[in-house]
Amino acid sequence: MGMKILSGNSNSELAEAIAAYLNMPLTKAAIRRFSDQEVFVEIHENVRGEDVFIVQPTNFPANDHMMELLVAIDALKRASARRITAVIPYFGYARQDRKPGPRTPISAKLVANLITTAGANRVLTMDLHAGQIQGFFDIPTDNLYAMPVLVRDMKEKYTNKETTIVSPDVGGVVRARAYAKRMDAPIAIIDKRRERAGVSEVMHLVGEVEGTDCILVDDIVDSAGTLCNAAKALKDAGAKSVSAYVAHGVLSGPALERIENSVMDEVVITDSIKPTEGVRSNSKVRVVTVAPLLAEAMNRIAHETSVSSLFD
Numbered sequence: 001m002g003m004k005i006l007s008g009n010s011n012s013e014l015a016e017a018i019a020a021y022l023n024m025p026l027t028k029a030a031i032r033r034f035s036d037q038e039v040f041v042e043i044h045e046n047v048r049g050e051d052v053f054i055v056q057p058t059n060f061p062a063n064d065h066m067m068e069l070l071v072a073i074d075a076l077k078r079a080s081a082r083r084i085t086a087v088i089p090y091f092g093y094a095r096q097d098r099k100p101g102p103r104t105p106i107s108a109k110l111v112a113n114l115i116t117t118a119g120a121n122r123v124l125t126m127d128l129h130a131g132q133i134q135g136f137f138d139i140p141t142d143n144l145y146a147m148p149v150l151v152r153d154m155k156e157k158y159t160n161k162e163t164t165i166v167s168p169d170v171g172g173v174v175r176a177r178a179y180a181k182r183m184d185a186p187i188a189i190i191d192k193r194r195e196r197a198g199v200s201e202v203m204h205l206v207g208e209v210e211g212t213d214c215i216l217v218d219d220i221v222d223s224a225g226t227l228c229n230a231a232k233a234l235k236d237a238g239a240k241s242v243s244a245y246v247a248h249g250v251l252s253g254p255a256l257e258r259i260e261n262s263v264m265d266e267v268v269i270t271d272s273i274k275p276t277e278g279v280r281s282n283s284k285v286r287v288v289t290v291a292p293l294l295a296e297a298m299n300r301i302a303h304e305t306s307v308s309s310l311f312d
Helices: 012-021 062-078 109-120 131-136 147-157 170-183 227-234 255-260 279-282 291-302
Strands: 005-006 029-034 039-043 051-055 085-090 122-126 141-144 165-166 187-196 200-206 213-221 242-250 266-270 285-288
Touching: 005 012, 005 039, 005 291, 012 051, 012 165, 012 291, 029 062, 029 266, 051 062, 062 085, 085 291, 109 131, 122 291, 131 141, 141 291, 147 170, 147 242, 147 266, 147 285, 165 170, 170 187, 170 213, 187 227, 213 227, 227 242, 227 255, 266 279
Parallel strands: 005 051, 051 085, 085 122, 122 141, 165 187, 165 213, 213 242, 242 266, 266 285
Antiparallel strands: 029 039, 187 200
16 A cells, blocks of 8 residues: 555646655546546556545636546546545635525535545645635545745745734734744734625724834735735835735736735745746746645655644
């Protein structure tokens, strides 16, 4: 019985980096489309009795990447893999974690059911948008945090500087407090009111930021409206500089243009989602890798040792 790593098409670079860290090859497989775009998966190696990890974030196009994951799980199950772990660095549909109004779905629960029904024995993900999604699964689910990777980068850049950790909304206060504790810095909170989905409006700043280097922390940057508005509010309040550290760089629609034209010095994201050419060429966006973090967690799962001790 051994460990094998299979990569989907959504972030093969991350899967390769994980495999390189663990000093092992990726499992040979073909994940392609029929002419009508149906997903077809064929595993080209024997996986009977193996502990197989499928690396497949479910970012845009989320539905395609989700189907690839489900079909790959089914292929492995039918090939008699001993255990199948779905490694989903970015968990799509996580923002639909409750009913915000009548006659709306809880899509995160539906996706959890699909992954379990397909045959996954375990899930490894990172910075879930809502922690309760772990409970949507009836199989063991490990939720990692990009915080150690991001904090290491912060400490390298902000040594001997007076920093303030800022939550861009009230919902992120617990996250901001955790970063602030590791950075030994005070926190500030931006209280914003969202009039409708995708549109944010900064209302009020709680805390002192004048003359400090402000670091916004969040789990997802999508259209970047919230971050850019928050950065402007901080600058207006006298912040010396503003940067942002975010686990998942979804960066859809006008996000990159907004960041480029914003008052922020820099937005640091991880490679949980494969960086596009636009991300790579944006002067204000920098990518740090979470491959060693994911690889270490996968290795610990394979060897039945503690994953949580990674964050002690």
